[in-house]
Amino acid sequence: MVGSEKQGRPRLQRMPVARLKGGYNIGLAGRPVSRVVDLAVPGRLVLPLVSRCFRFKDIRVEEGARVSAWTVLATDPKRFSAPLIAAYGGTVRLDEIAGHIVLESLHGTLSSGSSGSDRDAQAGARDGSRGAGASGGSPADIRDQLVTLGAWQFITDARTDLPVDPAGTAKAIIVSTIHLEPFVASAEALLHGRLDSFVRGLEYLHELTEGGIVHLAVADDAGFVTDLAALVVHHSWCRFHTVTPRYPFGHPLLILRRLELGRDSDRPAWATRTAGVLAIERALSSGAPSVERIIALGGPAVSEPVHLKAVIGYPVDEILQNRLCQDDVRVINGGIFTGSDVPREQSGLDVECEGLTILSELRKRHMLAFARPGLWRNSYGRTFVSRLCQSGPAERLNTTLGGELRACVSCGQCMDVCPVGILPSVIHKFLHADEIDEVERMRVDLCIECGLCSLVCPSKIELLSDMRDARRLIREEHEVQEKLEAKAKREEEKRLAAKEARAAAEAGA
């Protein structure tokens, strides 16, 4: 374990390689460089009320109201009242774009000390009541403070990948700095010049979990491995794990299972990623709300793939202006595997945004494409000539399905690529035969929804959707079963009570 120093070099714990299987790094063109570009103040803010995990239904402002910077515009009543915070002051427009709060005539600036680097970390908070610092209060107080500042949203339950209740507790927290999905913000970009803040953030996490172990996963080829290891090596509560950088090995749930922390369901584990640690550090050190995001802007249709520093609600079309090499594109919030497409004109960055990936839409048909040697094709299998000449430029993949939907031919590629070792093609067949019990037996619950099976399937079967459907059906079935059981139990109790009453009445007679 880390914590002892050997010959001046920190001892790194390599994740047992044998236990990581499958995975695949797709060579998508347009990987953002680590440079972070500061975006100018936008013309307006378009704040989505819905993101992957949050539904900001409880709107706290009125149409036409003038609000100041850092106002809470809305909260999610179902998720510990997580706030949606305005980065700038402005005039509220509630009905301009459905599902969004629009802020016009922006005024005020981000706090002077908010650029997030170490130099600014100690800059005073604007609001005196905030910025107490982690050591100032009990863990419960600190958590409340994090919720208010919009930084608690970064902490998820490692098992469900959903935000956790701040009232809970965890024995361990997994921090993954491995962001391999093309394209979300890379750890290199996020941590550049912020390693000290990051380590301070880890300390805060350790305090937040009331002495829990912090498991830090780092890609073994990351430029900052040695520096970071040297910074955490003296902390006995921090375990440092290096992992092969292959998608989706950085997924917290996968790391949780590989560390064999997953089985003990009585001891919840939390998870967060690089941006989460930095946001928590910033919130606790400076008391500033977490309204800034460093996002990746990448993909084959981006002329200069780079990282951007933007605020929540930054309009997508303003970001993309003059940054695309073509117009007919699909804008994806997040990476190509798990992201969802967003309407370019009608949206802004949501609170969970880690990147925008821009793909060109397929418009052109190629003659005899299936029979071409494929010098530049980017394929998981080995049927293209490109396998022989790795040096060629990356293919500019677009949104083509690459074929027609066909029946499964059991080629086995989905099983080979699956990082959790389930059998997607078998689950697909059972699911479509309506054999839910068999699907459940096939352990579809282990799926982390990485999307690799759908990517590699030559029959173009929507395996990821099938896995999601299967999990939903099983969940529903369990709910129905529980309800039936509860009902049966109630009836049994009623029957027993009636019987007793009758017996009592007879005895009385």
Place this chain on the structure above:
Amino acid sequence: MKLILALLEKTRPLFQKGGRFTALKPIYDAVDTSLFSPLARTSRAPHVRDPLDTKRYMSTVIIAVAPCLLAAVHFFGLRVLAMVLVSYAAGGAVEVLLAVFKKDEISEGLLVTGILFPLILPPGLPLWMVALGSAFGVLVGKELFGGTGRNLFNPALIGRVFLALSYPKAMSSGWIEPGQGLVGRLLEYATDAVTMATPLAAAKSGTWAALPDLFFGNVTGSVGETSALAVLMGGAFLLIIGIANWRTVAAMLGTFVIVTAGIYGGDPHAIIWHLLSGGLLFGTFFMATDPVSSPIMNSAKWVYGAIIGIATALIRNFTGYVEGVMFAILLGNIFAPVLDELFVTAHVRRLREEG
């Protein structure tokens, strides 16, 4: 190219709902998507997909059998090409008719079955039998099970078994003497060629073909199987590009060598002779590795290959049949679902321990 595309676009409405030839939509789609990559786009995550599709997947087998086909034309004449065409036409007709009837797509599995089937027939077989066998193989071997991906047995082998049982005489007498010299029968149609016994049949009566002849294919036998060199070239290609599973091949050849060695007391000549003769190599690389009729788990493929390898050696040496690959592979196909059940269950149990 642009002209063809324009023509396709112009005729598209005719085949769509309400068009004049709606019933023929499967044919139109097959032509359309074969000539030009389809415009289908991803509608959900992942937004990018691998460029490998079933068309390419299946086409690789055609490339792999190309050396066998060339060798076959060299040794048995241009008749071989006629057999391939007839096989494609008959199998294709069944496939297309059923696709039109079921309003389904024409599946690419035919690309493989259509070319593999004539290659496992005697080179002198009447063409109408080729047609009948191909149609039977596609209809009974594949479509009755629900089409490509759902068949239990290798359709080409079903077609061959059907012919072997229905026309035993024709199926055991069409062994044309291979063409000699550099040109061989490249310029002949070869219908009146002399027939002779296959090496395996001759071996039963004590005449053993020379090893170089077996290696290069200068012997008689089924159309595509005689040249071990050509089969190995195609087989290596399939293994390298990962379409054939090496575990099946390794298990099948490995167990075959072990059992044959046991039978012949470890005589290396006999082992190599048996490896190169008959349809063993062709069946190993092109038939047993069919993913649809194999078990899906990699671990199960070892057992599957072993069953076929052992059965082939036993049938060849201890039964009334001179060649056993066909029955052995069908036997393996029968075992595949059972092996799947066993190995999938074991695999899932391991997953449970993982949490």
